[in-house]
Amino acid sequence: MTRTRLWQIGATGLGVALVAWGASRIVERVVAPPPPPGAATPAPAAPASVPHIIATLYYASSDGRSLAAVKREVPLAEGVRAQGREILISQLAPAPVPYVSLTPSGTKLRAFYVTDRGDAFVDLTSEISTEHPGGSTRELLTVQAIVNAVTANLSAVQRVQILIDGKEADTLAGHVDLRRPFERRLVVGGRRR
Amino acid sequence: MPHAARRLLPAASRLVLAAILLSAATFVLLEAQGVAPATSLTVVTRDGRRPLQTTFINNQEFVALDDVAAMFQVTVREDALAGGVTISYKGRSIIASTDQPMAMVAGRVVTLPAPAARVGRRLLVPIDFLTRALGPIYDQPIELRRPQRLLLVGVADAPPAATPPAATVAPPAPSADGAAAPPPAAAAAPPPAPGASPSSPALLPGARTGPRLQTMVIDAGHGGDDQGVRGPNGGVEKQIALEVARRLRTLVETRLGVRVVMTRDDDRAVTPDTRDAAANNSKADLFLSVHVNGAFSQAAAGAEIYYLRLDRDGEAVRRNAAATEIVLPAVGGSTRTIDIVRWDLAQSFHVDESAVFASMLEEELRKQVPMSEQPLRQEPMRMLAGANMPAALVEIGYLTNPAQERLLQSSDFQGMVAQAMFDAVVRFRDRLEVER
Numbered sequence: 001m002t003r004t005r006l007w008q009i010g011a012t013g014l015g016v017a018l019v020a021w022g023a024s025r026i027v028e029r030v031v032a033p034p035p036p037p038g039a040a041t042p043a044p045a046a047p048a049s050v051p052h053i054i055a056t057l058y059y060a061s062s063d064g065r066s067l068a069a070v071k072r073e074v075p076l077a078e079g080v081r082a083q084g085r086e087i088l089i090s091q092l093a094p095a096p097v098p099y100v101s102l103t104p105s106g107t108k109l110r111a112f113y114v115t116d117r118g119d120a121f122v123d124l125t126s127e128i129s130t131e132h133p134g135g136s137t138r139e140l141l142t143v144q145a146i147v148n149a150v151t152a153n154l155s156a157v158q159r160v161q162i163l164i165d166g167k168e169a170d171t172l173a174g175h176v177d178l179r180r181p182f183e184r185r186l187v188v189g190g191r192r193r
Numbered sequence: 194m195p196h197a198a199r200r201l202l203p204a205a206s207r208l209v210l211a212a213i214l215l216s217a218a219t220f221v222l223l224e225a226q227g228v229a230p231a232t233s234l235t236v237v238t239r240d241g242r243r244p245l246q247t248t249f250i251n252n253q254e255f256v257a258l259d260d261v262a263a264m265f266q267v268t269v270r271e272d273a274l275a276g277g278v279t280i281s282y283k284g285r286s287i288i289a290s291t292d293q294p295m296a297m298v299a300g301r302v303v304t305l306p307a308p309a310a311r312v313g314r315r316l317l318v319p320i321d322f323l324t325r326a327l328g329p330i331y332d333q334p335i336e337l338r339r340p341q342r343l344l345l346v347g348v349a350d351a352p353p354a355a356t357p358p359a360a361t362v363a364p365p366a367p368s369a370d371g372a373a374a375p376p377p378a379a380a381a382a383p384p385p386a387p388g389a390s391p392s393s394p395a396l397l398p399g400a401r402t403g404p405r406l407q408t409m410v411i412d413a414g415h416g417g418d419d420q421g422v423r424g425p426n427g428g429v430e431k432q433i434a435l436e437v438a439r440r441l442r443t444l445v446e447t448r449l450g451v452r453v454v455m456t457r458d459d460d461r462a463v464t465p466d467t468r469d470a471a472a473n474n475s476k477a478d479l480f481l482s483v484h485v486n487g488a489f490s491q492a493a494a495g496a497e498i499y500y501l502r503l504d505r506d507g508e509a510v511r512r513n514a515a516a517t518e519i520v521l522p523a524v525g526g527s528t529r530t531i532d533i534v535r536w537d538l539a540q541s542f543h544v545d546e547s548a549v550f551a552s553m554l555e556e557e558l559r560k561q562v563p564m565s566e567q568p569l570r571q572e573p574m575r576m577l578a579g580a581n582m583p584a585a586l587v588e589i590g591y592l593t594n595p596a597q598e599r600l601l602q603s604s605d606f607q608g609m610v611a612q613a614m615f616d617a618v619v620r621f622r623d624r625l626e627v628e629r
Contacts, residue, residue, distance in 0.1 A: 064489035137488050138487050
């Protein structure tokens with residue numbers, strides 16, 4: 001085997017490895033879009049057999065007064081509406097350690113719709129209100145978590161309105177106005193303009 | 194006959210002399226009391242105008258309770274033992290003191306410029322009694338417009354009178370010692386010029402001639418089945434919020450003489466719309482909602498102040514405020530301008546003033562109590578959205594923090610919070626007066 005032959009074999013192997021690495025990166029990007037900046041490290045992977053995306057979900061920070069954006073694996077679904085359902089079901093599930101869930105346990109997603117104009121409706125069961133512990137800060141964080149979970153992961157959604165048991169609601173616990181839809185990406189802890 | 198005449202003449206002379214002496218004694222007695230000759234207010238109701246006689250005693254204008262009873266269908270009962278008089282109206286009562294310049298109105302203390310006074314057999318109360326004491330329990334709003342000498346009962350604006358109104362009644366001339374001098378505002382009120390148009394400045398519909406801060410709404414958060422936040426050691430938001438709201442009401446009423454409307458004064462559930470309605474229907478000038486906060490961590494602490502963050506629709510209303518104005522005909526042929534705006538966007542007109550009030554609350558609270566790291570926040574708060582006046586919401590501390598829970602339940606802390614909020618109200622009132 002000549003020196004030239006050895007170089008050819010080495011170059012071919014390197015090329016195959018590069019192509020394989022590139023292909024795996026492409027597949028990964030197709031299945032899971034890049035998370036927004038500021039998101040934390042992804043949580044442990046779901047079973048390899050289930051196609052998934054990496055979505056940004058929101059939980060309470062350690063000080064209990066702000067949102068923590070956490071990247072988590074969420075089952076892949078067909079279309080905006082189905083994918084939105086999967087994201088919200090994951091958002092309503094218990095929070096990963098060490099975060100704290102912002103939605104009362106027992107809260108379920110009844111329905112999720114998106115209109116052609118980009119208005120999304122998140123219909124939740126009554127536990128979101130009846131089991132909410134109250135306080136302006138907690139209520140704001142709960143609403144922000146739900147709205148941000150939809151708008152941060154579904155670019156087609158421009159506004160989000162929260163419904164309770166299929167109906168428009170005043171508030172979750174007496175503070176935040178739910179009668180009107182929230183614009184894309186609530187500002188967390190809005191300051192004086 | 195001549196003999197009889199001689200006997201009658203001295204008797205007649207004695208009667209005349211006695212009458213003169215009695216009149217003189219009455220005059221001297223009234224002068225000693227500082228009582229001036231009577232003048233009057235014009236009471237304007239939907240049915241028309243009626244005069245209500247008033248009397249000046251030591252520079253204060255009084256109205257007789259028997260006249261009030263006849264005009265407002267109230268019953269008056271004097272309680273000599275307790276040193277006061279009870280005025281009842283449809284099961285609600287006022288106890289006016291004859292010793293102290295105050296009255297108890299449906300269980301709340303209201304200050305008056307002078308105690309009830311007795312002149313002869315009649316009991317008199319200061320005319321402010323009509324707005325401060327009778328107003329809160331009466332079925333219809335009562336508004337006193339001193340410069341025009343008008344008392345509006347159940348009407349927002351005074352229709353122009355066909356005949357010169359009572360303002361033309363000359364107030365008593367000041368005596369040498371000033372005892373009978375009328376209030377400056379009354380003295381300065383010019384009679385309407387003959388042929389004055391219905392929209393002459395003195396009778397402009399809806400013109401605000403009194404203080405800019407006349408009525409304030411204090412909203413104690415939650416209530417009834419809605420407990421609000423609960424602390425780890427049993428503290429309940431609805432109770433603490435009501436305690437602080439009551440303390441603030443006492444300060445505002447007694448020190449500022451401003452009418453206070455409470456959205457709730459006991460443990461009852463009140464819907465957000467009812468709270469906003471209480472503010473808007475009472476034409477309040479300021480709205481303050483009192484709450485206690487909760488966080489997902491026990492470490493969170495400190496007071497926070499919220500004012501409304503407008504969404505796209507709210508910003509549009511705010512930018513195009515002039516477009517919401519429409520001109521309507523008013524009683525008497527004049528016109529008035531009103532704003533048509535959706536109930537849930539009412540705060541859009543006031544959000545700048547609300548921001549000023551919120552800043553004042555932050556500054557005053559900071560002097561007295563611990564503040565959150567981010568104390569001033571602009572958020573889409575439900576309670577503020579429908580308030581058609583400057584409005585803010587104060588979360589006075591975190592009930593989920595055990596140390597703060599102890600503080601929030603203490604009388605001293607509640608007093609400090611109420612005092613700080615009162616100081617902010619005073620600053621805001623002063624700002625309104627400067628802007629007039």
